[in-house]
Amino acid sequence: MVPDDIIAAAEVFADAAGAAIRPLFRSTLLVEAKGDASPVTRADREAEEAIRALIAARFPGHGVIGEEHGADRPDAEWVWVLDPIDGTRAFITGRPLFGCLVGLLHRGVPVLGIIDQPVTGERWVGVAGRATRFRAPLGGTAACRPCARVGDAELSCTSPDMFLAPDRPGFERLRGAARRVTWGGDCYSYGLLALGLVDVVAESTMKIWDWAALVPVVEGAGGRVTDWRGEPLTAASDGRVLAVGDPALLAEAVSLLTDR
Structure with a gap:
């Protein structure tokens, strides 16, 4: 069980990151190239620094794993996992299909996750053992929709370029069986799945900071998040992530991805 003070603190962390991100959205940014050639901006760094400072002040015994500033006590009992801007390419091109991810x-085991869209004001809060909460200016409720067949499913994926050669055949089988595929979205697509607007998300080359916050959000809305074999995600997982809104979809999606 996640203590209420930790849940409240996580929302404060997301607020702090949003305050760092919003002034820089659609502004002229200095974009650097990281080792993996993905773009990183001042907003990424400042948002993660803001959260890390708050964690250090409130929970000095907790560990932190962040995309921008690495790991600190990753073997602690409680470890925060941060992706300050998941969807940096969307951010730097002015599209609000990105989010700040705060996971714990x-x-x-992932027990708390926040997907925060600081420009639109949308926020998903997932906590193990509780129903996911969704907040937005226009309202709405987090609840995955029934969809028991891949043939009826809306499939989403950030980009076909994310798949390494061994992963492409499995994804193409899933894509071919699905009703339709929509590209783009990063973490936002998982939020849409939790709202019952998307049925399946399958991606590859994902790091722990890409998925840790997503698991409680999707599962608290009634869905499942696993690897491509249908197994729970762990720090040792291979980067292949599968999310389904209806758990009845899982076996068929796994079969298509793994050809078994």
Whole structure:
């Protein structure tokens, strides 16, 4: 069980990141190239720094794993997992299809996750054992929709370029079986799945900061998040992530992805 003070603090962390991100959205940014050639901006760094400072002040015994500033005590009982801007390419091109991800692991298991869209004011809060909460100016409720067949499913994926050669055949089988595929969205697509607007998300080359916050959000809305074999995600997972809104979809999606 996640203590209420930790849940409240996580929302404060997301607020702080949003305050760093919003003034820089659609502004002229200095974009640098990281080792993996993905873009990083001042907003990424400042948002993560803001959260890390708050974690250090409130929970000095907790660990942190962040995309921009690495790992600090990653073997602690409680570990925060941060992706300050998931969808940096969308951010730097002025599209609001990105989010700030604040995740929390307890003994390696994702137990809390926030997807925060600081420009549109949308926020998903998932906590293990509780229903996902969704907040937005126009309202709405987090609840995955029934969809028991891949043939009826809306599939989403950030980009076909994310798949390494061994992963492409499996994704193409899933894509071919699905009703339709929509590209783009990064973490926002998982939020849409939690709202019952998307049925399946399948992606590859994902790091722990890409998925840790997503698991409690999707599962608290009634869905499932696993690897491509249908197994729970862990720090040792291979980067292949599968999310389904209706758990009845899982076996068929896994079969298509793995050809078994």
